[in-house]
Amino acid sequence: MSLADLSVLVTRPQGQAETLMAAINKAGGRASHCAVIDIIGLSDNAQLEQCKQTIMALDTFQHVIFISGNAVKFGMEWVQQYWPQLPIDIHWHGIGKKTVAQLIAQDVPCEPYQLQGAMNSEALLQHQSLQHLAQQKVLIVRGVGGRDYLAQQLTQRGAQVSYAECYQRVLPSLAEGALPEIIERQAINTVCLNSGESVTNFCQLVGAKGLNKITIVVPGDRVAAIAEELGFEHIVTAESASDQSMLEALKRL
Numbered sequence: 001m002s003l004a005d006l007s008v009l010v011t012r013p014q015g016q017a018e019t020l021m022a023a024i025n026k027a028g029g030r031a032s033h034c035a036v037i038d039i040i041g042l043s044d045n046a047q048l049e050q051c052k053q054t055i056m057a058l059d060t061f062q063h064v065i066f067i068s069g070n071a072v073k074f075g076m077e078w079v080q081q082y083w084p085q086l087p088i089d090i091h092w093h094g095i096g097k098k099t100v101a102q103l104i105a106q107d108v109p110c111e112p113y114q115l116q117g118a119m120n121s122e123a124l125l126q127h128q129s130l131q132h133l134a135q136q137k138v139l140i141v142r143g144v145g146g147r148d149y150l151a152q153q154l155t156q157r158g159a160q161v162s163y164a165e166c167y168q169r170v171l172p173s174l175a176e177g178a179l180p181e182i183i184e185r186q187a188i189n190t191v192c193l194n195s196g197e198s199v200t201n202f203c204q205l206v207g208a209k210g211l212n213k214i215t216i217v218v219p220g221d222r223v224a225a226i227a228e229e230l231g232f233e234h235i236v237t238a239e240s241a242s243d244q245s246m247l248e249a250l251k252r253l
Helices: 018-026 045-056 069-082 097-105 149-156 178-185 196-206 220-229 243-251
Strands: 007-010 030-033 038-040 063-066 091-094 137-142 160-165 168-170 190-192 215-219 234-238
Touching: 007 018, 018 030, 018 243, 045 069, 045 160, 063 069, 069 097, 069 137, 091 097, 137 149, 149 160, 178 196, 190 243, 196 215, 196 220, 215 220, 215 243, 220 234, 234 243
Parallel strands: 007 030, 007 190, 063 091, 063 137, 137 160, 190 215, 215 234
Antiparallel strands: 038 168
């Protein structure tokens, strides 16, 4: 299906938007880019020390879960610094096909999971090795802050859950009015927002005025609820934040 009537703003961080933009353009749409989240390394000394101590204790965990490609990029830099050879007897997991592929590309023996629908936290929780976790330690590799749903569910199954927070998400340094100007100049009518934080940052950068005129594509009902609460009226829900899911949602417009 053609996207000929769509002028789409992709808001992923720098270096992570090209594939989706190319797919949009190939399908007949017009893709533009402006990041609403920047991904950077840790800068706080306390956070750096906490991450170091956690990674140095990697061999005490039975399961390690990387929540995203960013977690693999930053997390594996930490792991390789202190573990030239990976510790044994660990179940390695990634959330999303791209995350799993990135782990495998770095020779991490990541456990695949073949399920219908989105490869998200909810799908990972169905993995056979994560059902009975009494006396087991689970490490979640992620950025500073974020959703606690996965940890809560694993804790209910008996796991001792820790975080290795190895990067941070920050609001980009854009000149005042820069994003509204891009939207007007490129005649943007659709925006892809990949997380609840992206939705919040977009509102902060654009302002509440005119949000009801823009159609947004978001991953999942949870992010859609955040967007609705912030005042968006035209919301399309994709199955996940993957390129393919976002593209399929755009084709439904």
